[in-house]
Amino acid sequence: VLDTEAEPGFAVMRGLALHKLLQMLPGIAEAERREAAERYLKRAGSQWPESERDKALASVAAILADSRFEQLFASSSRAEVAVMGSLEIKGKLRSISGKIDRLAVTSGKVSIVDYKTNRPAPAALADVPPAYVLQLALYRALLQPLYPRHEVSAALLFTEAPRLIELPPAAMDDALARLTGA
Template sequence: AEEARQTTQFEPLPKSLFQPLPPFEDLPRPLSPSGASALIDEAKQAVIDTGSPVLDTEAEPGFAVMRGLALHKLLQMLPGIAEAERRDAAARYLKRAGAQWPETERDKALASVATILADSHFDQLFASNSRAEVAVMGRLEVKGKLRSISGKIDRLAVTSGKVSIVDYKTNRPAPATLADVPPAYVLQLALYRALLQPLYPEHEVSAALLFTEAPRLIELPPAVMDNALARLTGA
């Protein structure tokens, strides 16, 4: 009786429910801004920047990577600590993270971070309206194909009418001018900028590289980033 009641109460299932599903689209892995330069073709060869943001020309790669990661972590966490307590907190962290480092290297790392946080030119980057390690994702047409772009911005500051993107680099020696900056770094920030512009249509989106060893902040002109992005997208 119950089956008969349900047969009369409910309409037949739609035919579309029994049709086969469309083939699964195997999407490509999201493109990382830091590795996007490999997609730019010049003279039928990929232009790949072989320099690493953390590799040190004067030390073993393992140590240089660890040093770069430690500097990134300090610049991420210290702005959230009271100014009077930052140096002691940084020293404690380096004593653990850099336990195997030469003492002179720990001192250099501590001095570098302390100099950056004490410099009034960098106040806006570490103010209360800034954030560290901001994950971003979006889509961009690259060489005629829509690609997902996924990355993480080291520091993002939003003020009235302006969004500032900053990426930390630990190159030794640090580039002295914009002309010395590896093209891959420029493209990386150009992609971050392209992802953020639709989110902040009323803001100017600027980008800069902070080379921690100097320390030196090198701002990237919009035209330079536009050109790097045009080379990638094939525009």
């Protein structure tokens, strides 16, 4: 961050491009999405090999076409939702803020999804880095008071597979308990 000479690596640039596409494409008519994605990738990935642009496009297209993810990208869902609040961590009130990649609120349920571009994508929850679980546990803890009559669920969407790994409430509760000392 402090080294203005260094440029972000390919993995970072690819991850940013996939996030942007998943943020913007659901708001574009389905018939126009592919062309819009190709235009964006030509600009954002102008230095990438064409095969990498094709892979990125295929990943995003597969996610948006997958009926398992339909509710996440419905017109009622939102992208890039800022969340902030305070949580008691080891006896001290701490400010927490972040950005939820995708938030879907339905009758009785709030779904939080964070995109990850890991290569290869983890196969199961046991392979997910603990920091990812903690990140979503914190988001969930901030949202629960805002939606007291809703179940707040969280999942990681690994764009490479694509694979959605839902985080069990117990796993998030454990991650939060380790952080807060509760």
